[in-house]
Amino acid sequence: MRTFLKAGLVWSGILLSFACYGQVIPLGALPMQYNPAFAGEAGGPRFNFNLGLLTASRFRHNEYNLNTSYDQFIPAIRSGVGFSAGYFTSSFPYSSSSEGYKFSVAVAPKFSLKGKYTISPSLDLTYGSSATSWNPRPGTAKPLNLSGYHLLSRAAVLINSRKWYIGYSVDIPLHNTYQYYRYRLFGRSDISPERFNSYWQFGYTFQRSSESKFSFTPQLVFLTGTDRYNRYSRNSFRYFAPEAFSLNFRYGKFIWGANNAGFHLGMQTERVRVMVSNGFGRRGLVTSDGLGSDAYTGNLSFRYMLKQSRW
Amino acid sequence: MKPTTSDADENSPDLLLFRYVEGDLDAAQVQELEARLASDAALRDELAFWKESFAEPEAYDTAHLEKSLLVPVEPRWTGSYFGTWIFILTLTVTLFRPVPVAMETRPVLIPAPVSTPAVADVVTEARNPEEAITRSRMTRITLPFREKRLPETIEVERNVNESIIPAPIPGIKSRPPEVLSPVAQLPLTGIKVQKVKPKPKPIAVARTLSRRQGRAIMRMKEKARQQRKADQFLKGNVPYVVPLNSENF
Structure with a gap:
């Protein structure tokens, strides 16, 4: 009976994910998404997978993303090593379409304090490729194709115990031909040389004891930095805004709550987690992205610990 | 001289x-x-x-001598002495009852009346004076002695098959018979009284804790549990890193 329930839950999540749309990745679905110091944090090998879809029927817009990550702790070098791979595609029929992929590798040495805390600095290197086909006047003009790659590094630090963590990471843009072209074309880039991105990430578990069935775990990511609107702007502005969040309730093996991709439901054990998230719009519950009230987001997240930690 | x-x-x-x-x-x-x-x-x-020359023995009054020379021992009515006598008295009253006594003779020594010593009783300095005094003052006689012999067991005849009908207590309205349960209506005949071993009293009496105290105790236990894990960690029995609780994160 339990097997049927699990299979039904996974299948329902897959159907919901394909029926909905999503570009936003729920916080926690990919541990190294904002902070590469999470590599090897579990103590054992860990595999993560997230499938997201987003749709906005008003604009006949669809987006898909598929991300996986694998990380483990290597005792010989007392460091965690993580690998990530992702693919995404987006389409506005008759106007534009884009797709891209990226790979990243992270190394995070671990230093333990009194057997209760771990301090981990980390360095991440990401290579990505993107291609966009833009047609301002569909059917009348030749679409404009834009492609490029980017090389991005990220430095981070993470302090954690069994119940909480504090992380901070800074983006270090190394090379970005895609953004350069886009900067030339549109006058504004997501990652400009003047732009400074950093992420604060917090998490804490409210649980009476480590053996209690019920727990509440809020997590929050703040994006902070400076930017300029475009190349003509003289003054940069500072921003500090929530980027992602997760309010996770757990009783036994069942989890529920809300995250930046929507409301989520699933099951979670020490080794396995299966979670389905459903929300609204590109930015989930945080902000709207102008895709209309009928925009919908769905994510299926899966995590598996290959070797159980002895904690 | x-x-x-x-x-x-x-x-x-x-x-x-x-x-x-x-x-x-x-x-x-x-x-x-x-x-x-x-x-x-x-x-x-x-x-x-x-x-x-001869040594005439003085007419000693032994009773007066004992009273004047021997120091009577005062009983100590304290502690175990008093308790022991109370216990013996209680045990005697509880377990034994008086039975017809049997008469028998038993030799006892009683002091004889004081008399003037005869010439033949004159002793010299070489004779033991105490022995002479005792021999001259005591007379061996026999008296009847009453001894109580109590039985080891007491046999009481009782019909165990007879029903015990409780008498109505004045002032208390008894319940009608139909209200009684079938178990209560069973006659109290031939019921063997079973000894029920009393439960030992707990050493520490449980008391109701407030929520604040309960949370404090919970925190202390959790802290001790985490400390044990940390000790195991420092001994190298667990991986080097301290992972987040994968059940919650």
């Missing part, structure tokens, strides 16, 4: 006469002494003195 045997010479006339009167001299000493007595008139006077 009369000489004593301790400081007198072994061959002094006084000691010889004394021992002659007492009959302690051997035959050779007796012949030698009688030869001297025949020729010495002063020695014969001295012998007459020794023969007239």
